[in-house]
Amino acid sequence: MSNEHTLKAYGRKDEGKGASRRLRHAGRIPAVVYGGGAEPASIQLDHEPTWLAQQNDWFYASIITLDVDGKSEQVLLRDMQRHPYRQLIMHLDFQRVKADQKLHVKVPLHFINIDKSPAGKSTEATVTSEQNDIDIVCLPGNLPEFIEVDLGGINVGDTVHLSDVKLPKGVELAHAIDDAHNPAVAVARNTKVEAVEEEATPDAGDVPASKEEGGTVE
Template sequence: MSEHILKATGRSVEGKGASRRLRHAASIPAIVYGGKSAPQAIQLDHEKIWLAQQNEWFYSSILSLDIDGKVESVLLRDMQRHPFKQIIMHLDFQRVDANQALRVKVPLHFLNQEKSPAGKTAGIVILHELNEVEISCLPKDLPEFIEVDLAALKIGDIVHLSELKLPKGVEIPELKQGKEHDIAVVIAKHGKEEVEAPAEEGSAEVPAAKVSKKDEK
């Protein structure tokens, strides 16, 4: 687990007017809650957070929040953005208890898709039905992402949640709810099937012959 430090300052004045003044001063109003301590209003530098939020770890990693020199372990739980401007309006952070299991959504990284039998076959569409998955684990076991190795993916294959290789101490709560919750993560099928059975809205189609190099990372 990598350490990502964010610097913040406590604030005593709250309300819409105070938050508006903070934003005009290039700061972000935020709150830290949870654990045995009372909720605390804080502010962060907008430019630094804007850069940080462009990284995947910002959303799925435990963050070290330095508030006036006192460091707390937190998770980002909510981010409010301006509807059309590049402005972060508000952030919610939850304190992390080292001895209490977390439920967090982490991204999936798809590997070796281009090298797979399905990826090398023309006319095959590889669908990423999920791009993230909710896991449960102790803070010390929280991964920044989960790798999905598609090197052996063949035409007609379906990779389900239960087939994901999870790090030690990590589990998928949804799988405890029954076999019907063991949903598809990746599907490899003939492209012509799209005409007969359109993909559900939100699924990501990745033509095998046009896979981005990003999938190799």
């Protein structure tokens, strides 16, 4: 279950591009809250604390308590628009959540114990993550901030698939696993073997002219 996280927000009445531009110049972020059986509400948040908050995993995959003018609402971030090159959040979308309604959320994966694994201790292997997050479904009260993937037993040449990930209680995958959908989440590649294979594969410039397409043998 996620820890409690609260963001301070304020109501706003002015809408439109001009109003949003003025808010950004004042160090505020225009945002909207929708869903939960209530009308959408336009709000604003202070940019600096929100910018700091969005550097954490929980900002994207946890229930957030929005304190809007003293009234609390449980929400989940659904969209964030950033400036293309400045450190600036342009707009936020939050969805209200209900305790009895399941959520479909992307949750980050945290890989642990790589350095303790046989592959991690080997000089001939490189352990890489193939997925940084997974789609899950759960009730708000069961939503984890992240899911740990223990790679303490991974050997050189092993592949850890989505079906190998242990999910917390009350959490299920958003998509069923079958032969067509069971992607790798981590791989321990044998770098020595790959290096030998690359050396054994000739470049186009190394192929004799007689073997190239259209070449002749004298």
